[in-house]
Amino acid sequence: MANAKSKEQVINPIGASFTRNDVYEKVTGTAIYTDDFQFGNKLLYARAKRSPYPHALIKRIDTSKAEALPGVKVVVTGKDFPNRIGLYLQDKTIFATDRVRFIGEPVAAVAATSEEVAMKAIELIEVEYEELEAVFDAEFGASDKAPLIHPDLDKYICPNFIFPKAHTNIANHFKIRKGDVASAWEKCAYIVERSFKIPHIQHVPIETHVAVAQMDEKGKVTVWASSQSPFAQRNLIAHALHISQSDLRVIAPMVGGGFGSKAGVTMEAVPVALATKCKGWPIKFILTREEEFYTNFVRQGLTIHVKVGCDKEGNLLALKNMMYWDGGASTEYGTNVTRAGGYSSSGPYDIPNVETDSICVYTNHPIGGAYRGFGMSELHTGLDQAIDELAEKAGIDKVTFLKKNGVSEGDVLVTGMIMHKNGIQECIDNVAKSLKMGEKEKPSSPDRLRGKGIAIMWKAPAMPPNPGSSAWVEMSEDGNVTVGLGGQEIGQGTFTVMAQMAAAALGVPYEKVRIAGPVDTQYSPYEWQTVASRLTWSMGNAVVLAAKDARRQILETVAEAWKESTEDLDIINGVVVSYKSERETSLENIVIYGMPKENNEGWTGGPIVGRGSFMPKYVTNLDAETGQGPRAVVHYTVGCEGLDIEIDKNTGTIYVLKGAASFDVGKAINPALVKAQVEGGFAQGLSSAMFEEIKLVKGVMTNPSFVDYRIATAPDMDFPLDTPFVEVPQDDGPWGARGVGEHPMVPTIAALGNAIYDAIGIRLFNPPYSAEKIYLAMLDKGLVK
Amino acid sequence: MTLKTITLTVNDMVETVDVPQNMTLLQMIREKLSLTGTKNGCAAGECGACTVLMNGEPVNSCMVLAAECEGANITTVEGLAKAGKLSKLQDTIIQAGGVQCGFCTPGMLISATALLKRNPNPTDTEVRSAIVGNLCRCTGYVRIVDAIKMAAK
Ligand code: FES
Numbered sequence: 051m052a053n054a055k056s057k058e059q060v061i062n063p064i065g066a067s068f069t070r071n072d073v074y075e076k077v078t079g080t081a082i083y084t085d086d087f088q089f090g091n092k093l094l095y096a097r098a099k100r101s102p103y104p105h106a107l108i109k110r111i112d113t114s115k116a117e118a119l120p121g122v123k124v125v126v127t128g129k130d131f132p133n134r135i136g137l138y139l140q141d142k143t144i145f146a147t148d149r150v151r152f153i154g155e156p157v158a159a160v161a162a163t164s165e166e167v168a169m170k171a172i173e174l175i176e177v178e179y180e181e182l183e184a185v186f187d188a189e190f191g192a193s194d195k196a197p198l199i200h201p202d203l204d205k206y207i208c209p210n211f212i213f214p215k216a217h218t219n220i221a222n223h224f225k226i227r228k229g230d231v232a233s234a235w236e237k238c239a240y241i242v243e244r245s246f247k248i249p250h251i252q253h254v255p256i257e258t259h260v261a262v263a264q265m266d267e268k269g270k271v272t273v274w275a276s277s278q279s280p281f282a283q284r285n286l287i288a289h290a291l292h293i294s295q296s297d298l299r300v301i302a303p304m305v306g307g308g309f310g311s312k313a314g315v316t317m318e319a320v321p322v323a324l325a326t327k328c329k330g331w332p333i334k335f336i337l338t339r340e341e342e343f344y345t346n347f348v349r350q351g352l353t354i355h356v357k358v359g360c361d362k363e364g365n366l367l368a369l370k371n372m373m374y375w376d377g378g379a380s381t382e383y384g385t386n387v388t389r390a391g392g393y394s395s396s397g398p399y400d401i402p403n404v405e406t407d408s409i410c411v412y413t414n415h416p417i418g419g420a421y422r423g424f425g426m427s428e429l430h431t432g433l434d435q436a437i438d439e440l441a442e443k444a445g446i447d448k449v450t451f452l453k454k455n456g457v458s459e460g461d462v463l464v465t466g467m468i469m470h471k472n473g474i475q476e477c478i479d480n481v482a483k484s485l486k487m488g489e490k491e492k493p494s495s496p497d498r499l500r501g502k503g504i505a506i507m508w509k510a511p512a513m514p515p516n517p518g519s520s521a522w523v524e525m526s527e528d529g530n531v532t533v534g535l536g537g538q539e540i541g542q543g544t545f546t547v548m549a550q551m552a553a554a555a556l557g558v559p560y561e562k563v564r565i566a567g568p569v570d571t572q573y574s575p576y577e578w579q580t581v582a583s584r585l586t587w588s589m590g591n592a593v594v595l596a597a598k599d600a601r602r603q604i605l606e607t608v609a610e611a612w613k614e615s616t617e618d619l620d621i622i623n624g625v626v627v628s629y630k631s632e633r634e635t636s637l638e639n640i641v642i643y644g645m646p647k648e649n650n651e652g653w654t655g656g657p658i659v660g661r662g663s664f665m666p667k668y669v670t671n672l673d674a675e676t677g678q679g680p681r682a683v684v685h686y687t688v689g690c691e692g693l694d695i696e697i698d699k700n701t702g703t704i705y706v707l708k709g710a711a712s713f714d715v716g717k718a719i720n721p722a723l724v725k726a727q728v729e730g731g732f733a734q735g736l737s738s739a740m741f742e743e744i745k746l747v748k749g750v751m752t753n754p755s756f757v758d759y760r761i762a763t764a765p766d767m768d769f770p771l772d773t774p775f776v777e778v779p780q781d782d783g784p785w786g787a788r789g790v791g792e793h794p795m796v797p798t799i800a801a802l803g804n805a806i807y808d809a810i811g812i813r814l815f816n817p818p819y820s821a822e823k824i825y826l827a828m829l830d831k832g833l834v835k
Numbered sequence: 836m837t838l839k840t841i842t843l844t845v846n847d848m849v850e851t852v853d854v855p856q857n858m859t860l861l862q863m864i865r866e867k868l869s870l871t872g873t874k875n876g877c878a879a880g881e882c883g884a885c886t887v888l889m890n891g892e893p894v895n896s897c898m899v900l901a902a903e904c905e906g907a908n909i910t911t912v913e914g915l916a917k918a919g920k921l922s923k924l925q926d927t928i929i930q931a932g933g934v935q936c937g938f939c940t941p942g943m944l945i946s947a948t949a950l951l952k953r954n955p956n957p958t959d960t961e962v963r964s965a966i967v968g969n970l971c972r973c974t975g976y977v978r979i980v981d982a983i984k985m986a987a988k
């Protein structure tokens with residue numbers, strides 16, 4: 051039996067498009083998401099009292115009437131939770147304490163026996179405010195005329211790579227000074243200078259944020275949350291509550307979409323705060339769709355002034371970027387968005403002279419957080435459109451211009467880091483070929499104008515220098531493998547990819563590998579966060595190390611039992627084989643019970659437990675004044691997207707004829723999942739390009755519903771989308787893999803903007819590029835009457 | 836709050852439930868019957884995550900009052916597989932790779948099941964308009980549409 055099995059042709063798990071290992075549950079309705087856990091009759095329901103003002107002092111809070119309402123178990127306010135937390139800059143408290151800084155900020159919370167009672171109780175909480183002058187524009191906020199939103203900024207704690215400016219609203223000022231920009235302009239034959247304003251947008255996972263918290267009699271807290279960051283939440287919430295990390299347990303089941311919104315800590319702290327005052331009761335807090343829109347992390351707005359120049363031959367010589375990020379009421383996460391926007395501010399172009407000021411500004415807007423590819427969509431929206439115009443000015447075909455200036459191995463990047471080998475040339479070629487770029491094609495009707503646009507991108511995982519991953523591998527009597535990990539399955543397919551990697555590293559079929567879920571900080575190994583497109587690479591490395599460790603233990607056991615050397619042994623298809631003696635044994639039983647040694651000499655081996663941990667150790671800090679340093683980031687993923695569109699002259703409506711997207715993924719561990727990520731990211735990017743904007747009027751979000759905040763529907767995506775990927779291996783990635791989860795939405799706004807320009811000859815500076823905006827622009831230019 | 840006792844069929848089982856007047860069909864399904872496959876994405880009739888079949892027609896269960904479901908025949912995602920065998924559409928959505936986070940999937944499957952029942956051979960445009968009310972933030976709909984067309988064949 052075993053004999054035949056090991057000789058069978060096995061499917062190499064790497065590069066195979068296996069179906070997802072969570073999909074059966076998801077199509078039968080049995081997959082468990084946070085709101086699906088059953089907590090019985092004791093469950094309490096939480097609601098938050100929120101600020102109606104963008105900026106005000108809290109003069110008085112009276113909770114007595116709410117507390118007296120039958121069914122109310124507990125009411126909490128900010129006075130009990132004064133500790134400041136934050137992922138990068140510690141500037142946030144769970145509830146507003148002395149002042150509110152945006153509309154929707156929690157001021158108090160209630161837990162009651164039903165939603166209805168909780169809602170009623172919220173109405174009964176009285177809060178007296180004294181309104182303050184507010185800041186609604188980042189550039190104004192950065193000026194010395196603006197009122198201060200965080201007067202205590204100088205006292206806040208932050209890591210040494212964030213640079214807040216005391217007594218201003220500037221929470222981080224990241225600078226790049228590379229080469230000599232001032233004198234480079236003289237050498238430029240062509241220069242383009244443009245300003246773009248990219249609006250706030252919302253993540254819009256279909257599952258809104260939800261968390262349940264319970265404190266036991268001994269003070270141990272359990273949190274069930276829809277979460278991308280169970281470990282970061284454990285750390286930050288424990289810090290806020292002054293409890294030990296090991297007394298806080300976060301259980302994170304399936305997540306109904308995250309896109310960055312469920313990273314770090316947002317609303318999860320509210321039920322925990324309530325739970326600490328109400329021991330023994332589970333308390334559920336679930337955001338309404340309206341709250342999801344206006345109270346949670348947003349993608350912060352950006353105003354970018356970009357000036358870029360090239361010589362006669364089209365070689366880029368100089369770039370100057372001035373970026374004002376509308377960080378909102380807290381910039382705990384946004385400070386790092388600003389930093390990422392800064393250290394990647396050249397885009398994937400080789401430019402010798404670069405000057406960048408990337409400035410994160412407090413405003414009285416919703417809080418900016420991590421949004422899929424943060425900083426990069428916003429940056430590329432400006433940069434790639436300015437470069438499109440520069441190519442035109444220089445009279446050089448756009449594809450040629452991109453290929454000429456695309457970053458290549460050995461280039462000195464904007465931070466001084468040396469670029470690694472990458473496939474940007476192939477990505478550009480793929481898109482250009484797919485869309486027949488450069489070939490002017492006829493529109494389908496005289497009422498329409500046709501255009502094509504292309505844009506390139508890069509993005510590095512944006513994170514602290516040393517975010518860790520860890521994993522374990524265990525086996526059961528039947529030879530099946532269980533992988534313990536702490537990264538989250540948020541739809542991207544990471545559990546499937548990790549199972550593939552473990553299978554390949556161990557030598558067992560993919561079907562034999564299970565993932566130990568849900569992630570539970572009490573049992574699962576540590577993982578920093580499920581963000582930054584880092585799991586395939588970072589957690590993948592940890593899983594491979596754990597699987598190899600298990601493999602080593604198995605081979606040592608067998609080698610000792612057979613009196614052979616491990617070098618002569620292999621595990622193929624779940625069977626240990628000896629190339630020397632041609633003996634075989636399946637993994638069943640031996641991975642638990644070990645093996646008897648020959649001649650009745652006792653036993654060897656025992657239960658197999660492999661462990662692996664991975665942390666990048668080579669990232670260095672950058673100089674505060676110049677942004678220069680040996681290694682700014684772990685690596686970059688590069689790519690290219692393009693669109694072939696028609697615009698209806700009578701309405702301004704965009705019809706996409708075809709899309710193309712090509713990214714260098716290093717190695718596609720699961721090609722179907724890679725393509726699915728690219729398709730979904732492209733759609734999200736296109737949705738943000740055509741429809742999405744949080745409309746803020748004096749701090750009020752005026753469109754907090756699906757009716758008024760439109761996202762792409764199935765009919766909007768009715769066009770062929772070509773997604774050929776490129777595989778130039780990453781030197782420290784598992785099988786050369788690097789992440790691609792976020793990247794597909796990064797260049798889409800720019801690609802669409804360039805296509806619109808190609809179609810109607812008008813550059814639009816304020817996405818989203820709605821039909822109305824396009825129509826009015828055409829009217830304005832006399833293109834239509 | 837006064838309760839009303841209703842009797843209805845859910846996934847081929849006859850159920851008798853006491854429901855408050857203001858309880859939605861979605862709440863009843865999830866909270867009273869513990870069928871948590873049907874999802875709540877907005878509670879306002881705008882996302883389709885809560886879609887179920889009511890007498891063969893897809894409805895947003897968050898917009899239907901449970902008290903009005905006396906005698907109704909309801910199918911939720913849990914009712915699509917029969918005797919442990921997945922429906923054709925459940926099978927094709929797996930094969931096509933049309934599931935990511937999976938939160939839209941139950942509603943999507945129900946809308947598409949209803950489409951294929953009334954129109955066994957839909958065009959691409961008909962497929963897309965049948966699921967226009969089912970928002971998906973993950974997939975770009977590419978493989979969901981593929982799956983529905985595969986199931987139609
Ligand atoms: S939950 Fe019913 S339509 Fe969104």
Ligand code: FES
Pocket residue numbers: 256306307541933934935936937938939940970971972973974
């Ligand atoms: S798969 Fe996530 S919303 Fe559709």
